[in-house]
Amino acid sequence: MLFKVESRLTDSDNKNFELHELDRPTIQYTDTSKRFYEASRDFSKQYAHIYSARLSTFRNILQPVINKRWGNKYKILKLCDLRDKGTTCIIVGTLFKLQELKPSILKELSDQLEVIPQPARTHFVHETDSLVLEDELQRVKLSGDCIHVNEVVTGVVAALLGSEDDDGVFTIKDMCWAGCNIQKPLPVLSNDRYIVLMSGLNLASKSGDHMFALNLFLEWLSGFCGTSEYQEELSKIVRVIIAGGIYANQSNESILNETDVIAASELVDTFSAAVSAVTPLDLMPGCKDPASIMLPQKPFHYCLFPKATEYKSFNRVSNPYECDIGGFLCLGTSGEPINDITRYSSIDSYLNAMKKTLQWRHMAPTCPDTVPSTPCLDTDPFTIYNCPAIYYCGNSSVFATEVFKGDENQTVRIVCVPDFCTSRTVALVNLANLECYSMKFA
Numbered sequence: 175m176l177f178k179v180e181s182r183l184t185d186s187d188n189k190n191f192e193l194h195e196l197d198r199p200t201i202q203y204t205d206t207s208k209r210f211y212e213a214s215r216d217f218s219k220q221y222a223h224i225y226s227a228r229l230s231t232f233r234n235i236l237q238p239v240i241n242k243r244w245g246n247k248y249k250i251l252k253l254c255d256l257r258d259k260g261t262t263c264i265i266v267g268t269l270f271k272l273q274e275l276k277p278s279i280l281k282e283l284s285d286q287l288e289v290i291p292q293p294a295r296t297h298f299v300h301e302t303d304s305l306v307l308e309d310e311l312q313r314v315k316l317s318g319d320c321i322h323v324n325e326v327v328t329g330v331v332a333a334l335l336g337s338e339d340d341d342g343v344f345t346i347k348d349m350c351w352a353g354c355n356i357q358k359p360l361p362v363l364s365n366d367r368y369i370v371l372m373s374g375l376n377l378a379s380k381s382g383d384h385m386f387a388l389n390l391f392l393e394w395l396s397g398f399c400g401t402s403e404y405q406e407e408l409s410k411i412v413r414v415i416i417a418g419g420i421y422a423n424q425s426n427e428s429i430l431n432e433t434d435v436i437a438a439s440e441l442v443d444t445f446s447a448a449v450s451a452v453t454p455l456d457l458m459p460g461c462k463d464p465a466s467i468m469l470p471q472k473p474f475h476y477c478l479f480p481k482a483t484e485y486k487s488f489n490r491v492s493n494p495y496e497c498d499i500g501g502f503l504c505l506g507t508s509g510e511p512i513n514d515i516t517r518y519s520s521i522d523s524y525l526n527a528m529k530k531t532l533q534w535r536h537m538a539p540t541c542p543d544t545v546p547s548t549p550c551l552d553t554d555p556f557t558i559y560n561c562p563a564i565y566y567c568g569n570s571s572v573f574a575t576e577v578f579k580g581d582e583n584q585t586v587r588i589v590c591v592p593d594f595c596t597s598r599t600v601a602l603v604n605l606a607n608l609e610c611y612s613m614k615f616a
Contacts, residue, residue, distance in 0.1 A: 196397070196409040198453060201367055201500040201605075203413070209555040210470035210492040219549045221542050225268060225329075226310055228536075228554040232331035233266055235352045235535065240264060240333050243350050248335060253312045256338045263337065265314075265344065267307040269330045271323065273518065274300040276544075298518050299324050307334065307344065314338065318346030324520035325530075329539030352535035354580035357561035361501035363606040366407070369499065370395070370414040370453075372600040373460070373508065373568030374423035374593030377445065378430055378438035387598040387615040388445070394615065396452050411602075412500075414449055417568025418460025418493055418508025423593050424569045435464045439478050446482035454487040458495050460508040460569060468546045469510065469538060470494055470555055494537060494556070502605050505558065506566035506591075511538035513569070514545045524567055524590045525574045532558070532565065532578055532586060562586055564603055569593050573601060573612040 240250065250264045275298040303323050305316045318336065335348040375388065390399075395414070397405045420442055422430055430438075449455045459465035459474055466472060473490035482488040491497075494507045515527040518540060531537050538556040541547035561584045570590035578586040587608040592599045598616045603609070 196406060198409050199365075199367065199412060201412045202498075203454065203500075204498040205489070205491065206496045206498055206503070207492045207494070209553065210494055210496070211472065213470045213548055213555050214550050214552075215548055216551070217549060219551055221547075221549050223552075224542060224547070224550045224554055227550065227552055228329075228557065229266075229268055229309060229331060231554060231557055232352055232535075235355075236266055236331070236333045236350070239350055239352060240266075244335060244348075253307070253309050253314055256314065256344070259340055260337050262335065262347065264333055264335050265307065265309075266331070266333045267309045267313075269321075269326055269328065269332060270306050270308055270313065271326070271328045271518070272304045272306065273298055274302050276518070296517060299520055307332075314342065314344045316346060317343050320346040320349045322520075327515050327518050327540050328543045329541070330534045330536065351533045354532055354535065354561045354582070354584045354586070355559065356582055357563070357580070357584040357586075358503075360563055360585070360608075363500070365606065366410045367500065367605040368411045369504070369564070369603045369605065370411055370600055371417060371506075371566050371568075371589055371591045371603065372414070372594050373417040373570075373591045374419035374595050375416065375445070376419060376421070376423040376593075376595035377442050378421045378434050379595065384595045384598060388594070390615040391594075391600065392445075392448055394613075395449065411453055412605075413454045413456065415456045415495075415504070415506070415566075416458060417495075417506055417566060417591050418458050418463065419569050419593065419595075420446075420457065420460075421464060422460075422462035423595050424461060424509060424513065430462065430464060443479045443481045446479055446488060447485065450482050450485035450488040454489070455482075456489045456491045456495065456497065458491055458493045458506075458508055458568070460493065461510050465493075468548050469507075469541055470548070471508075496562070500605055502563040503560055504564040504566070505537070505562035506564075506589075507537060507568065509567050509569035511540065511545055511556075512567045514538075514540045518544060523574065524570045525576055525588060528565060528567055528588050528590070529576075529578055532580070532588075563608065564589065566591055566601075571596075573597065573599050575601070575610040577608065 248264050306313045333350050334346050336346040338344045459471045471493040496505045512524050512527045521527045535558045564587050566589040568591045570592050573592040574590040576588050589601050591601050599612050599614045
């Protein structure tokens with residue numbers, strides 16, 4: 175792609191203008207989100223299948239982790255085999271949190287369908303919350319200080335070392351998570367190559383206060399800002415990923431109707447085409463966008479983008495989304511699973527929640543309990559099968575980033591991508607060194 179840059183040359187008498195063209199470099203790209211595109215849409219099935227598939231997968235994942243941590247000293251038992259009280263053993267199962275404040279339709283209905291007034295809440299942690307561990311057949315109540323109740327959520331699979339007492343309570347002595355999978359060696363790049371991450375454009379908003387910032391972003395991306403040296407640096411942007419919220423961001427309390435979608439579609443299409451004209455664009459849906467609300471979300475329908483689909487550089491992708499860019503595996507969501515984790519635990523930031531999901535090796539453990547999800551049958555698509563080099567979350571309230579180090583020296587650049595409508599900010603990741611910084615347009 176050509177990246178047009180105007181550089182200004184001056185002499186003692188007059189000013190001369192010379193137009194230069196810079197080539198935007200291309201980089202190998204592969205969409206590896208097949209498991210999200212092919213997720214089951216058979217709603218005649220029960221949601222128990224996804225938990226069964228998750229537990230079966232993690233039993234295989236946790237076996238080498240258990241051997242490394244505890245060796246072959248203890249037996250690995252299923253819950254139905256817990257017969258010898260006080261005998262130390264290992265059990266593998268799915269954590270379930272019993273939460274007093276968890277929303278429930280049964281709590282909202284009383285005698286003869288009279289509604290009990292429920293206070294509006296955005297956080298559902300209570301001091302009486304407790305944990306149980308369950309497998310395909312039964313569950314057991316947990317106790318012990320190895321796991322802090324409000325630092326985990328429902329749906330996480332763990333291996334627990336301990337024993338059952340006479341009251342049928344399993345006392346935990348030690349525990350372990352699956353942790354990150356072994357990471358393939360990261361490529362070494364001789365030149366800088368940047369990925370732009372953004373989310374929450376909210377183009378269906380009737381206020382339009384952020385449109386000036388969005389136009390500045392387009393000019394910046396197209397190379398119409400800054401000195402010639404700075405423009406040459408911008409020409410090294412090889413991809414833009416929009417992590418949901420292009421129609422409406424998560425903070426938008428209103429629900430888009432058909433009229434809103436039709437009114438905003440031309441603007442969304444024009445913006446997508448403008449970005450695709452200068453660099454490859456991957457467009458993910460979000461929970462407020464015109465797409466199925468259930469994860470994994472399928473890509474936007476092509477009829478919404480008559481202009482943008484003319485460009486081969488325009489890609490409608492799933493949510494979650496995984497791709498390989500020049501040998502760097504990128505994985506991310508539009509933010510719904512991470513936001514849900516912060517609501518049902520004491521984990522206070524998206525950044526810490528993302529680190530937890532890497533330790534759990536699962537990007538959306540609360541699916542389908544408190545995050546809408548399709549009833550997947552044979553596999554759990556939200557398992558993090560391959561350790562990413564870049565792991566991002568869209569629609570965050572603030573920009574935040576950190577390098578996560580795994581037990582086997584895995585290096586993961588975590589990025590909380592801010593809501594552009596309110597922050598006017600995007601994130602840039604340099605593939606050459608995995609450095610990350612923000613850029614604000616105001």
